[in-house]
Amino acid sequence: EKQPCMPTHPQRPLIIKTGVQFTTKVRLLVKLPEVDYQLKVKTTFDKDLPPGRVSRQFFILTNNTKVMDIEDYSNGCLSVEFRHLLKEKKYINGTKGNEGLLSVTEELHSLSFEACFTVQGLTIDLETCSLPLVVISNVSQLPGGWASVMWYNLLTDEPRNLAFFGNPPRANWSQLSEVLSWQFSTFAGRGLNKEQLAMLVEKLLGQHASCGDYQVSWSKFAKENILGKPFSFWMWLDSILDLIKKHLLPIWNENYIMGFVSKEMERALLKDREPGTFLLRFSESHLGGITFTWVEHNDNGDVKFNSVEPYTKNRLSALPFADIIRDYKVISDGVVPENPLKFLYPDIPKDEAFGRLYNSQPSKVHPYIHTTLIPISQLRSNASTTSPAHQSPEPPMTPGEFDMLSESLCFDIDTMSSSYSE
Amino acid sequence: EKQPCMPTHPQRPLIIKTGVQFTTKVRLLVKLPEVDYQLKVKTTFDKDLPPGRVSRQFFILTNNTKVMDIEDYSNGCLSVEFRHLLKEKKYINGTKGNEGLLSVTEELHSLSFEACFTVQGLTIDLETCSLPLVVISNVSQLPGGWASVMWYNLLTDEPRNLAFFGNPPRANWSQLSEVLSWQFSTFAGRGLNKEQLAMLVEKLLGQHASCGDYQVSWSKFAKENILGKPFSFWMWLDSILDLIKKHLLPIWNENYIMGFVSKEMERALLKDREPGTFLLRFSESHLGGITFTWVEHNDNGDVKFNSVEPYTKNRLSALPFADIIRDYKVISDGVVPENPLKFLYPDIPKDEAFGRLYNSQPSKVHPYIHTTLIPISQLRSNASTTSPAHQSPEPPMTPGEFDMLSESLCFDIDTMSSSYSE
DNA sequence: ACAGTTTCCCGTAAATGC
DNA sequence: TGCATTTACGGGAAACTG
Numbered sequence A, B: 001e002k003q004p005c006m007p008t009h010p011q012r013p014l015i016i017k018t019g020v021q022f023t024t025k026v027r028l029l030v031k032l033p034e035v036d037y038q039l040k041v042k043t044t045f046d047k048d049l050p051p052g053r054v055s056r057q058f059f060i061l062t063n064n065t066k067v068m069d070i071e072d073y074s075n076g077c078l079s080v081e082f083r084h085l086l087k088e089k090k091y092i093n094g095t096k097g098n099e100g101l102l103s104v105t106e107e108l109h110s111l112s113f114e115a116c117f118t119v120q121g122l123t124i125d126l127e128t129c130s131l132p133l134v135v136i137s138n139v140s141q142l143p144g145g146w147a148s149v150m151w152y153n154l155l156t157d158e159p160r161n162l163a164f165f166g167n168p169p170r171a172n173w174s175q176l177s178e179v180l181s182w183q184f185s186t187f188a189g190r191g192l193n194k195e196q197l198a199m200l201v202e203k204l205l206g207q208h209a210s211c212g213d214y215q216v217s218w219s220k221f222a223k224e225n226i227l228g229k230p231f232s233f234w235m236w237l238d239s240i241l242d243l244i245k246k247h248l249l250p251i252w253n254e255n256y257i258m259g260f261v262s263k264e265m266e267r268a269l270l271k272d273r274e275p276g277t278f279l280l281r282f283s284e285s286h287l288g289g290i291t292f293t294w295v296e297h298n299d300n301g302d303v304k305f306n307s308v309e310p311y312t313k314n315r316l317s318a319l320p321f322a323d324i325i326r327d328y329k330v331i332s333d334g335v336v337p338e339n340p341l342k343f344l345y346p347d348i349p350k351d352e353a354f355g356r357l358y359n360s361q362p363s364k365v366h367p368y369i370h371t372t373l374i375p376i377s378q379l380r381s382n383a384s385t386t387s388p389a390h391q392s393p394e395p396p397m398t399p400g401e402f403d404m405l406s407e408s409l410c411f412d413i414d415t416m417s418s419s420y421s422e
Numbered sequence C: 001a002c003a004g005t006t007t008c009c010c011g012t013a014a015a016t017g018c
Numbered sequence D: 001t002g003c004a005t006t007t008a009c010g011g012g013a014a015a016c017t018g
Helices: A139-155 A173-187 A194-205 A218-223 A233-253 A263-270 A313-318 A321-327 A350-357 A399-408 A413-417 B139-155 B173-187 B194-205 B218-223 B233-253 B263-270 B313-318 B321-327 B350-357 B399-408 B413-417
Strands: A002-005 A015-017 A022-028 A040-045 A058-060 A065-067 A078-084 A086-088 A111-119 A122-129 A133-136 A277-282 A290-297 A303-307 A329-332 A372-379 B002-005 B015-017 B022-028 B040-045 B058-060 B065-067 B078-084 B086-088 B111-119 B122-129 B133-136 B277-282 B290-297 B303-307 B329-332 B372-379
Touching: A015 A139, A022 A111, A040 A058, A040 A078, A065 A078, A133 A139, A139 A173, A139 A218, A139 A233, A173 A194, A173 A233, A194 A218, A194 A233, A218 A233, A233 A277, A233 A290, A233 A313, A233 A321, A233 A350, A263 A277, A263 A290, A263 A303, A313 B313, A321 A350, A321 A372, B015 B139, B022 B111, B040 B058, B040 B078, B065 B078, B133 B139, B139 B173, B139 B218, B139 B233, B173 B194, B173 B233, B194 B218, B194 B233, B218 B233, B233 B277, B233 B290, B233 B313, B233 B321, B233 B350, B263 B277, B263 B290, B263 B303, B321 B350, B321 B372
Parallel strands: A015 A133, A329 A372, B015 B133, B329 B372
Antiparallel strands: A002 A022, A022 A078, A040 A065, A040 A111, A058 A086, A111 A122, A277 A290, A290 A303, A372 B372, B002 B022, B022 B078, B040 B065, B040 B111, B058 B086, B111 B122, B277 B290, B290 B303
């Protein structure tokens, strides 16, 4: 009879952070005969939840009662909007309730709205309740909370199954992949294509999974860490979503980021391409990182692949990614710096793709010379592998220049030897 | 009889931020005969301040009463430590008190501590009061608040003259300069030398001031903006203090930052030096910026000075300053990048001075090539001034390379023409 | 010792007040 | 309208707590 909705965290509804205001709106969907008294709505958090069902208890700090008013809209519905603040109850006599079983982002809560009025001798109680809510105390818990909201909405139509995560069902990949693509189209502006989703399901379930509609467990999706990594699948994916939102929006939306490609696939795609062809791929080893890989040919004609250390949000806020692509240079044994990135896979000339996205960085500080940051890697060419590492070749730079560059770049055998080569 | 002290904001006592906890400690300096009851201390904010004297009123949100206890120390003194939180009283019936006359950081407040006890039939009231306090609501007000605390402590011995800023006295430069130098030695580790202080007094009072002990008004120090700038003298100085604390500590403490030098003095110092001699100077036009200026000789033998656009904390957190000095390069009309910084004034080879401070930036991300950011400026040499600006000279780089650099660096006639030349 | 969780609070941005 | 001041809250780090 009433319909509540609650925008809370921007773009991630149904997640409430303690100590941060959120709004709720309750609308009366039936038209009442004119009444001469006011209709009061009272909000209660976790109203008829038996204690012990949740491990944490919260209360609404702000005013929880408000009078309904006629909406400006034509239909003349009654509605009321609350601005609320949630706080955790401390010292619940002795021990907490449901300890240990669920993590805080799996613990579901609810907001109840009640009103009571008498009309023509009849007393009518109205009550409605929100969809399940997740309560967090720090934004660092937002990805986990959002995983829960997604899983819940994907897998049940029940309006209020607060015990959902006691035994969460599995999801079919066909459904889940749609939800994941949605995350990207809703929050970043472009969804995921078939190839990208294929890489994701392989990552989630292993290589055999790419054909057939496999099921994904809640644990695999958001709880267990990826093998050998200190984060779960969703944590990893959401860190990328965040990176796109904050630093890669236009590049992502132009579809210039292949992003989700296995290293094997990457090599297969690049190996027959023009030298200097590169593609952009998200880091699988670190949260929220993007790297580029380009293909080259050795002197003996072998194909060689290079990838830079992934750029994370810290680095990207120092220098936008398009500018990194424009300016990136490799110094190889004292040879003049060169940008190895020529064609975005399959064969788009770099500037044609990224030209419009370059940042001209105009400087307005007048008595000074403007400075740009340029990302440079030092790469020792294969040809000189036989010469001692500390030998200083005669460079086509001034010797001082070469020394300066040499000392400014850290040269690491392990780093170099790991350039893929086949 | 009791001695209160209050560490609040780290290293800036006597400034309290609303909504942020602060601690106070009260110590009983007389030894009492053994008493069998407890000695309660009550804290009051702005206890006997007639309303209207201050424009804002505050109250202590936390528990304001606590029992004194014997300190662990040998002397067996009674003491008590409070952990307090201050909040502003809202809606003080109608209008605020002392409106408009003083800014919030000039408004002085106080904390009072009271205790009452009876011993051998005598009732004794104890009361003590803090030094004047400044209450702020955002860290952005901290510099202003600290200016007030400094001025108060410099110019009065009164323990509690809350009307001090109604008519603040002037300070002798000899006293003030000592306090300013103190700020640097206390918070950064090295004070200011005679030359640096001379530049400061000239900035504060004009050129004539350098001889004699002039007086500085509170307004000149912290209230009025520097002529043509949107900030006061102290705001400017404190922004530099902050920059040093966060990004330049070792370089400052090694005395490698001349810092406070007028542009005239800078040129006078550099003009007879070896080309490539540079010095580090704080920006006078922008808050919290540092730049380097180096000397060169033109083809015709004229001395020429160049300064880079100042580095601010944002840029320095992307790349530490020592690394900037190590890696900085200038591209001049397609000539191979070169680092123009050779000798720290007067004649210390750059690497000798900064070598220990360079950041080796080891990369631990193995399958990847490490990348360094390198700050580069494009400088068009004087020799080509006669040729059209858009002409592309034949570079000793590959043409593609040159195009890439050309487009990556924004060339601005105004910027170039302002290199000092004499 | 430790991991999950909350608290703390700076610093930027937005809102508010005057 | 503009400036001074406060509020809001993300985000990193410290503190808490079983």
